[in-house]
Amino acid sequence: MVKQTIQIFARVKPPVRKQQQGIYSIDEDEKLTSSLEIILPRDLADGFVNNKRESYNFKFQRIFDQDANQETIFENIAKPVAESVLAGYNGTIFAYGQTGSGKTFTITGGAERYSDRGIIPRTLSYIFEQLQKDSSKIYTTHISYLEIYNECGYDLLDPRHEASSLEDLPKVTILEDPEQNIHLRNLSLHQATTEEEALNLLFLGDTNRMIAETPMNQASTRSHCIFTIHLSSKEPGSATVRHAKLHLVDLAGSERVAKTGIGGQLLTEAKYINLSLHYLEQVIIALSEKHRSHIPYRNSMMTSVLRDSLGGNCMTTMIATLSLEKRNIDESISTCRFAQRVALIKNEAVLNEEIDPRLMIIRLQKEIQELKDELAIVTGERRTEALTEAELLQLEKLITSFLEDQDPESRLEVGADMRKIHHCFHHLKKLLNEKKILGNSIVSSESKDQDCQEPLKEEEYKKLRDILKQRDNEINILVNMLKKEKKKAQDALHSSSMDRSEFRRSQNSPFPSGNPEEGQRRLLSSASTQAQDFSTSGYRSSLLHNKTGMREEMSLGHQEAFEIFRRDHADSITIDDNKQILKQRFSEAKALGESINEARRKIGHLKEEITQHHIQQVALGISENMAVPSMPDLQEERLRSQLEEEKRRYKTMFTCLKALKVEIEHLQLLMDKAKVKLQKEFEAWWAEEASNLQVKPPAVNSLNHMKPFPQTSESQHDQSQFLFNKSDVYARKILPSPCPSPRSQEQSRTSTPLGNSTPERPMSSVPLTGDSQTDSDILAFIKARQNVLQKKCLGSN
Numbered sequence: 001m002v003k004q005t006i007q008i009f010a011r012v013k014p015p016v017r018k019q020q021q022g023i024y025s026i027d028e029d030e031k032l033t034s035s036l037e038i039i040l041p042r043d044l045a046d047g048f049v050n051n052k053r054e055s056y057n058f059k060f061q062r063i064f065d066q067d068a069n070q071e072t073i074f075e076n077i078a079k080p081v082a083e084s085v086l087a088g089y090n091g092t093i094f095a096y097g098q099t100g101s102g103k104t105f106t107i108t109g110g111a112e113r114y115s116d117r118g119i120i121p122r123t124l125s126y127i128f129e130q131l132q133k134d135s136s137k138i139y140t141t142h143i144s145y146l147e148i149y150n151e152c153g154y155d156l157l158d159p160r161h162e163a164s165s166l167e168d169l170p171k172v173t174i175l176e177d178p179e180q181n182i183h184l185r186n187l188s189l190h191q192a193t194t195e196e197e198a199l200n201l202l203f204l205g206d207t208n209r210m211i212a213e214t215p216m217n218q219a220s221t222r223s224h225c226i227f228t229i230h231l232s233s234k235e236p237g238s239a240t241v242r243h244a245k246l247h248l249v250d251l252a253g254s255e256r257v258a259k260t261g262i263g264g265q266l267l268t269e270a271k272y273i274n275l276s277l278h279y280l281e282q283v284i285i286a287l288s289e290k291h292r293s294h295i296p297y298r299n300s301m302m303t304s305v306l307r308d309s310l311g312g313n314c315m316t317t318m319i320a321t322l323s324l325e326k327r328n329i330d331e332s333i334s335t336c337r338f339a340q341r342v343a344l345i346k347n348e349a350v351l352n353e354e355i356d357p358r359l360m361i362i363r364l365q366k367e368i369q370e371l372k373d374e375l376a377i378v379t380g381e382r383r384t385e386a387l388t389e390a391e392l393l394q395l396e397k398l399i400t401s402f403l404e405d406q407d408p409e410s411r412l413e414v415g416a417d418m419r420k421i422h423h424c425f426h427h428l429k430k431l432l433n434e435k436k437i438l439g440n441s442i443v444s445s446e447s448k449d450q451d452c453q454e455p456l457k458e459e460e461y462k463k464l465r466d467i468l469k470q471r472d473n474e475i476n477i478l479v480n481m482l483k484k485e486k487k488k489a490q491d492a493l494h495s496s497s498m499d500r501s502e503f504r505r506s507q508n509s510p511f512p513s514g515n516p517e518e519g520q521r522r523l524l525s526s527a528s529t530q531a532q533d534f535s536t537s538g539y540r541s542s543l544l545h546n547k548t549g550m551r552e553e554m555s556l557g558h559q560e561a562f563e564i565f566r567r568d569h570a571d572s573i574t575i576d577d578n579k580q581i582l583k584q585r586f587s588e589a590k591a592l593g594e595s596i597n598e599a600r601r602k603i604g605h606l607k608e609e610i611t612q613h614h615i616q617q618v619a620l621g622i623s624e625n626m627a628v629p630s631m632p633d634l635q636e637e638r639l640r641s642q643l644e645e646e647k648r649r650y651k652t653m654f655t656c657l658k659a660l661k662v663e664i665e666h667l668q669l670l671m672d673k674a675k676v677k678l679q680k681e682f683e684a685w686w687a688e689e690a691s692n693l694q695v696k697p698p699a700v701n702s703l704n705h706m707k708p709f710p711q712t713s714e715s716q717h718d719q720s721q722f723l724f725n726k727s728d729v730y731a732r733k734i735l736p737s738p739c740p741s742p743r744s745q746e747q748s749r750t751s752t753p754l755g756n757s758t759p760e761r762p763m764s765s766v767p768l769t770g771d772s773q774t775d776s777d778i779l780a781f782i783k784a785r786q787n788v789l790q791k792k793c794l795g796s797n
């Protein structure tokens with residue numbers, strides 16, 4: 001058992017704008033703790049806490065300042081937890097802080113650069129690397145991804161996500177067994193055998209989360225996400241299985257103070273916007289106070305799910321994310337205060353071991369049989385039916401192993417069945433008799449052997465002489481062959497064609513078969529061909545592919561508008577940048593793949609040369625009647641060192657290629673995600689524009705003179721087809737359409753289509769270009785499109 005208080009770390013996010021100095025300072029002291037001093041700026045201190053306190057001090061295990069990169073965070077915070085999970089303990093890492101302070105950046109990572117990948121992808125990479133290294137155990141890894149929003153749990157890896165919004169999915173519910181263990185119903189567990197599979201699941205969950213998010217449910221700031229790696233391990237042959245869970249938790253934004261900030265003034269009234277964080281705080285307070293017997297875990301789903309992580313069987317680490325800008329001072333102070341309470345909680349992590357149920361069954365079956373036998377003896381019940389073939393065979397095996405056992409204490413355990421006991425005696429008697437007869441025959445055959453010893457010796461002597469003659473002949477033939485071989489080798493050395501044929505041979509089979517390095521070579525060669533595969537055809541994540549393929553279903557006009565939207569969207573720069581990087585990585589991987597193949601060819605060539613050199617040496621030794629030197633000569637030494645050098649180069653390049661492969665996959669997933677985001681924002685914008693146009697018809701447009709929009713079901717359908725993509729969940733939620741979500745169905749029956757729907761998101765939140773010229777171009781474009789469509793509708797009436 002390991003007793004440990006929850007470890008607390010702080011991470012300060014770099015400011016968006018250049019910031020004034022002196023808001024905080026970090027003091028690293030010798031006792032392995034650091035302290036963070038938050039200094040209240042004068043103008044805030046005046047209106048805040050009674051003009052008295054001007055600075056606050058908080059202690060953390062370590063504080064990571066703005067310049068700390070993701071690698072440092074992983075190495076110092078996540079790696080130790082991942083290590084204890086590999087050893088069989090439960091682990092939790094949770095990020096706590098206000099919205100925008102860097103929780104998601106720390107836990108999952110940034111969406112732009114590969115180097116920005118966060119704790120989850122790095123931990124997965126580390127865990128799979130370790131599993132691969134450890135062949136002493138059999139490991140199984142499963143992934144689950146839970147989102148808790150408004151006290152309801154949703155499975156982010158539910159395959160039905162594509163078809164519905166968050167609220168339409170079956171809810172994940174909590175079940176408690178008699179031992180008060182928590183079980184989650186409807187939360188799917190997905191086996192991941194490689195880092196790549198696990199990463200795909202992470203991206204799939206994140207994409208599902210993004211798609212389900214609407215302006216009404218700002219899931220990313222108000223929900224908690226729990227990514228869990230379930231690891232079980234077992235030594236081969238052992239009945240004990242170890243289970244460990246690692247929760248990586250991105251909590252909801254912790255902001256609780258309403259900010260209206262006239263002249264930078266802050267309201268001090270506390271207002272909880274997230275109820276489950278409030279319950280989390282209550283649990284933390286209860287745990288940090290001594291002698292509290294009741295801990296209110298059951299109050300919320302999140303505290304129930306994380307019960308073990310808080311005051312239970314878990315190694316838990318908290319990361320307080322801080323955005324230390326002037327306007328966030330109060331939130332930062334409250335985050336630090338929360339952390340100080342968390343640091344008081346003591347957990348007791350134990351190894352979660354259990355017996356393999358299959359072995360348990362075998363053991364219990366045996367016990368039942370023994371009890372039955374005993375019962376039969378006690379009750380005097382006699383079994384009369386004959387023993388089966390299998391039973392007899394089993395008994396005979398038992399007798400044999402009993403007889404062979406050298407241990408004088410060993411017993412013949414056949415149970416209390418008299419039929420078996422009788423059979424054992426019979427069998428032993430039979431064996432004894434057989435042995436007697438055999439003993440006699442051995443004695444007699446031994447004496448016979450002695451009789452015919454002399455003539456046999458004579459015969460053997462003759463045989464040996466013959467064999468000797470044969471061997472002499474063979475040696476002569478071999479020497480002749482070697483001489484010929486030597487001549488051939490010398491000729492070959494002078495001929496230029498030798499190189500070419502050698503080269504070809506080495507390409508086909510660079511190593512002689514049966515070489516111990518063959519396995520590794522095959523692995524390497526498959527990896528380099530793989531590198532070529534993904535550099536040419538490109539690896540696509542099949543899980544995400546169908547999500548990004550949405551555009552193919554768009555109408556032409558829709559597509560044109562999307563192109564413009566995409567071009568002017570801020571994210572398109574990131575997508576284009578990543579595309580460039582990806583291209584570059586592809587060509588790097590291709591070049592590396594080629595170099596690896598080249599190195600392999602060289603290795604084969606060198607090996608061949610060494611073999612040839614050997615043959616020459618042997619042949620030379622024979623023809624000149626000299627002993628072959630046991631030490632390699634200079635030329636051979638040179639070849640060998642070249643070979644070693646080439647192998648080293650080969651290995652280095654292979655490692656690089658592996659890393660490059662991971663990076664390429666990660667970049668591709670990032671791009672897929674960015675594309676889905678762009679698509680979603682476009683659909684939202686498109687729907688909003690359409691409804692705006694319906695509410696107030698444009699002033700300078702020929703539409704002014706048109707009749708009201710025809711409301712026939714057919715034209716309504718037609719229009720919806722034009723405006724909304726079938727797969728567009730978001731559009732369906734905002735506008736009553738021919739296929740409304742169950743929730744909006746009620747409304748759509750009573751209201752006129754389109755006209756009644758007001759945009760739920762202000763225009764300013766739509767990521768337009770900021771370039772009013774372009775924006776109005778797009779609007780004009782949409783209006784013109786609608787014009788065409790409406791004319792078409794009228795015409796068809």
Ligand code: ADP
Binds near residue numbers: 012
């Ligand atoms: P939260 O999840 O707490 O709401 P995010 O992780 O989404 O906050 O961070 C908000 C923004 O700040 C994102 O654009 C993110 O990329 C950026 N960011 C956060 N932390 C860092 C950091 N340490 N370095 C660089 N950028 C960061």
Ligand code: MG
Binds near residue numbers: 100103105220221250
């Ligand atoms: Mg976030």
